[in-house]
Amino acid sequence: MSVLILQGPKAGDALVPLAPQWGDHPLHTVRCRDIAALVAGLRAATSDDVALVVLEGGDLQRAECRHAWPALRAALDGLPVPYIELEDDARGELAPWLHPRHMPLATLITPRDRPRGYAMTQAIALRCLGAGAVH
Numbered sequence: 001m002s003v004l005i006l007q008g009p010k011a012g013d014a015l016v017p018l019a020p021q022w023g024d025h026p027l028h029t030v031r032c033r034d035i036a037a038l039v040a041g042l043r044a045a046t047s048d049d050v051a052l053v054v055l056e057g058g059d060l061q062r063a064e065c066r067h068a069w070p071a072l073r074a075a076l077d078g079l080p081v082p083y084i085e086l087e088d089d090a091r092g093e094l095a096p097w098l099h100p101r102h103m104p105l106a107t108l109i110t111p112r113d114r115p116r117g118y119a120m121t122q123a124i125a126l127r128c129l130g131a132g133a134v135h
Helices: 035-044 063-077 114-130
Strands: 002-007 025-031 050-056 083-087 106-109
Touching: 002 035, 035 063, 050 114, 083 114, 106 114
Parallel strands: 002 025, 002 050, 050 083, 083 106
Antiparallel strands: none
16 A cells, blocks of 8 residues: 655645655655646545555645636545645645545645655654554
8 A cells, every 4th residue: 555645736846855665655756737637646546555645735726726626625525545734834724725524634734844744744644554544
């Protein structure tokens, strides 16, 4: 079972070096060029191989993304696995404006410190996956 990292548009310019796997779970990172690709990535996470999703949404509140908000909400609500939301700005947090029914396991906001955000995300993911809490 793998951990899928979806990085939305403008999620971060610099790549954060990550280990190839977290515990026994290989990482698969997908940089999504736009909100449509992010929605497609969330829909693809329904495979039996994905144990957890890390969603680094980026700048999804822009006017040009609004047309896809219903599809984004539906994709999040359709996820059969938990997800962790990672943002570098509190304004990017999804719940206050997107109102998904499937809420994240955790939302981490780490301004100007993506490496720290990923370190905390990894710790939460390992605890969740190691505890057998993922169904």
